[in-house]
Amino acid sequence: MNDPVFLRACRGEAVEHVPVWFMRQAGRSLPEYRALRGTGSILEAIADPALACEITLQPVRRYGVDAAILFSDIVVPYHAIGFGVDVVAGRGPVIARPFRGAQDLERLRDLTAEDITHVTRTVELVVEELATTPLIGFAGAPFTVASYLVEGAPTRDFAVIKTLMHTDPDLFDQLLTRLVAITVSFLRAQVAHGARALQLFDSWAGSLTRDEYQRFALPATQRVMDGVADLGVPTILFGVGTGELLPLMSGAGSSVLGIDWHVDLDEGRRRAGKPVQGNLDPARCLGGVDLGVAATREVLARAGRDGGYIFNLGHGVLPTTDPAVLEAVVRTVHDEGMAGVQ
Amino acid sequence: MNDPVFLRACRGEAVEHVPVWFMRQAGRSLPEYRALRGTGSILEAIADPALACEITLQPVRRYGVDAAILFSDIVVPYHAIGFGVDVVAGRGPVIARPFRGAQDLERLRDLTAEDITHVTRTVELVVEELATTPLIGFAGAPFTVASYLVEGAPTRDFAVIKTLMHTDPDLFDQLLTRLVAITVSFLRAQVAHGARALQLFDSWAGSLTRDEYQRFALPATQRVMDGVADLGVPTILFGVGTGELLPLMSGAGSSVLGIDWHVDLDEGRRRAGKPVQGNLDPARCLGGVDLGVAATREVLARAGRDGGYIFNLGHGVLPTTDPAVLEAVVRTVHDEGMAGVQ
Numbered sequence: 090m091n092d093p094v095f096l097r098a099c100r101g102e103a104v105e106h107v108p109v110w111f112m113r114q115a116g117r118s119l120p121e122y123r124a125l126r127g128t129g130s131i132l133e134a135i136a137d138p139a140l141a142c143e144i145t146l147q148p149v150r151r152y153g154v155d156a157a158i159l160f161s162d163i164v165v166p167y168h169a170i171g172f173g174v175d176v177v178a179g180r181g182p183v184i185a186r187p188f189r190g191a192q193d194l195e196r197l198r199d200l201t202a203e204d205i206t207h208v209t210r211t212v213e214l215v216v217e218e219l220a221t222t223p224l225i226g227f228a229g230a231p232f233t234v235a236s237y238l239v240e241g242a243p244t245r246d247f248a249v250i251k252t253l254m255h256t257d258p259d260l261f262d263q264l265l266t267r268l269v270a271i272t273v274s275f276l277r278a279q280v281a282h283g284a285r286a287l288q289l290f291d292s293w294a295g296s297l298t299r300d301e302y303q304r305f306a307l308p309a310t311q312r313v314m315d316g317v318a319d320l321g322v323p324t325i326l327f328g329v330g331t332g333e334l335l336p337l338m339s340g341a342g343s344s345v346l347g348i349d350w351h352v353d354l355d356e357g358r359r360r361a362g363k364p365v366q367g368n369l370d371p372a373r374c375l376g377g378v379d380l381g382v383a384a385t386r387e388v389l390a391r392a393g394r395d396g397g398y399i400f401n402l403g404h405g406v407l408p409t410t411d412p413a414v415l416e417a418v419v420r421t422v423h424d425e426g427m428a429g430v431q
Numbered sequence: 432m433n434d435p436v437f438l439r440a441c442r443g444e445a446v447e448h449v450p451v452w453f454m455r456q457a458g459r460s461l462p463e464y465r466a467l468r469g470t471g472s473i474l475e476a477i478a479d480p481a482l483a484c485e486i487t488l489q490p491v492r493r494y495g496v497d498a499a500i501l502f503s504d505i506v507v508p509y510h511a512i513g514f515g516v517d518v519v520a521g522r523g524p525v526i527a528r529p530f531r532g533a534q535d536l537e538r539l540r541d542l543t544a545e546d547i548t549h550v551t552r553t554v555e556l557v558v559e560e561l562a563t564t565p566l567i568g569f570a571g572a573p574f575t576v577a578s579y580l581v582e583g584a585p586t587r588d589f590a591v592i593k594t595l596m597h598t599d600p601d602l603f604d605q606l607l608t609r610l611v612a613i614t615v616s617f618l619r620a621q622v623a624h625g626a627r628a629l630q631l632f633d634s635w636a637g638s639l640t641r642d643e644y645q646r647f648a649l650p651a652t653q654r655v656m657d658g659v660a661d662l663g664v665p666t667i668l669f670g671v672g673t674g675e676l677l678p679l680m681s682g683a684g685s686s687v688l689g690i691d692w693h694v695d696l697d698e699g700r701r702r703a704g705k706p707v708q709g710n711l712d713p714a715r716c717l718g719g720v721d722l723g724v725a726a727t728r729e730v731l732a733r734a735g736r737d738g739g740y741i742f743n744l745g746h747g748v749l750p751t752t753d754p755a756v757l758e759a760v761v762r763t764v765h766d767e768g769m770a771g772v773q
Contacts, residue, residue, distance in 0.1 A: 246713070246714055246749055247714060248714045248717050248751065252717045252718040255715065256718045295693065298692050298693070298695070298712060299695055330672055332675055332693075333693050333694055333695070350640050351640070351674075353640070353641055353642075353675070356675075370593070372588055372589060375594045376593075376594040380597050387642070407590060
């Protein structure tokens with residue numbers, strides 16, 4: 090039997106239609122999600138496997154997307170080892186005691202299986218429920234996680250992390266070495282329990298110059314990719330605002346590069362030189378079904394007919410998105426994404 | 432007598448050293464600024480010509496930069512015509528009644544000389560004080576101003592403005608036509624009273640796809656440039672995250688394109704095909720003098736020796752910047768920027 094279309098597209102193999110899923114498809118834009126979740130921290134919901142499983146499945150049922158993505162967060166492993174992370178609604182991850190010096194390295198011990206039983210149990214529950222739809226596991230890339238741990242809160246300037254990496258590159262490298270180990274363990278555990286693809290979110294790589302990316306982010310990302318290569322599952326590397334970085338990111342070893350909407354899809358694909366995922370601006374899904382469909386067709390027109398393409402947004406689903414628009418986007422991608430292809 | 436080096440560099444003419452100034456050089460990072468300003472709204476300070484003149488001159492005296500830029504804000508003309516704008520410290524421009532429909536067009540009448548006597552008086556005072564250093568006047572580009580007026584507050588998603596332009600492009604065009612008229616009047620007034628160059632801030636153009644920029648932002652920017660072309664002063668067009676847009680922006684008609692740090696300076700220059708300004712990451716100025724100087728040298732190394740280059744940051748000075756670092760950056764640019772050139 091053939092692998093699911095999403096997995097084949099990740100490998101650049103022949104597909105009968107363009108696969109589609111949405112970053113943040115599980116979450117705030119779904120009324121069934123808001124009905125299920127209370128007002129507690131997202132980390133509490135993630136800690137409840139039955140609840141996290143249900144939230145993971147909601148968008149698969151509603152949209153008929155070609156992949157599920159685990160309901161989780163990139164700070165989950167760091168919360169699990171007691172680094173002191175919370176996710177504040179409307180703000181993002183906040184660190185009680187941010188990473189400040191060598192003395193904080195010991196707070197970043199490697200993961201054990203026991204630390205993340207809630208996550209691996211959720212993976213198992215989801216995989217039991219899903220028939221053929223593959224589950225994507227994920228983690229934050231070391232640079233992006235480091236930026237949270239060092240800054241202590243979401244930032245626009247990345248002032249503290251950039252100052253650290255330029256003033257104390259040895260300490261920065263030690264920090265990233267710890268994060269590589271944790272990230273590899275976290276990703277391997279998800280695959281061991283049933284995830285069939287992995288996405289690595291280097292969300293903030295786009296804050297860096299090319300030189301900085303090459304020196305301070307790429308090597309750690311490569312080590313993560315090396316650390317999961319033997320598992321044989323497709324890997325996706327994604328960041329925002331990475332147009333200039335795509336040729337470098339392409340060398341990190343992922344199967345697929347995710348791209349946002351700032352770079353045209355055909356040009357992004359040329360820079361990536363491998364399968365790509367993206368790149369509809371999530372804001373284009375806010376103006377009703379007709380506009381969402383028109384925007385979807387613009388992206389599909391640039392996607393070509395050669396496969397090696399996964400439809401997605403260029404960033405996460407915005408909270409105010411009407412699910413009816415995403416339903417129409419999925420239909421359009423499935424019906425028209427490979428029009429004319431046998 | 433030769434024009435000042437900044438003006439010649441803007442025109443791509445021969446220069447004896449690389450000129451340098453800093454976006455937001457007048458402002459929060461200077462202790463003499465904090466001593467002078469109270470805690471009131473920045474719009475109150477801008478409304479006081481003697482105070483705004485002094486704030487404009489402070490960085491010229493301290494840093495010996497090659498250009499002054501008026502202490503002002505892109506919302507000033509909209510505040511002046513009573514659109515109901517305030518600038519909230521730590522947040523940015525906030526609009527009491529955001530632009531919502533055709534009925535709001537009449538709230539955007541053209542500027543009269545009386546509306547902006549505080550600005551033109553400041554320009555006159557500054558020009559009297561400056562010996563040969565040219566003063567840069569500025570305004571917000573129509574798309575960026577529209578995003579503030581429509582969103583009502585700073586945004587990361589630009590959801591409201593993007594929905595407006597795709598769902599009601601006629602209304603969007605009418606809005607931008609109003610903003611073109613106001614922007615041209617505002618820029619012409621600054622030149623009439625002594626400004627010798629103009630910068631147009633299309634700060635948020637980088638939120639758009641290439642197609643959107645071409646359709647929804649570029650034409651209005653071109654009309655602004657056309658509206659000041661007869662004045663014969665150099666013009667600079669700048670936005671953040673515009674790497675993909677530079678070839679399009681190059682067609683807007685400015686003398687110079689400003690670029691941020693995401694694109695390498697030599698590559699940005701190739702895309703611009705005209706003089707460029709930039710592109711040191713402001714975060715590189717937060718790690719002390721030695722790191723600031725090293726980062727400056729990296730930028731200068733990519734600048735080449737052919738002139739047509741103005742050193743600047745890739746975005747505004749960050750509030751926590753130590754002025755000693757910017758002093759060292761200016762020295763380095765002046766001493767080393769054209770090393771080996773006659």
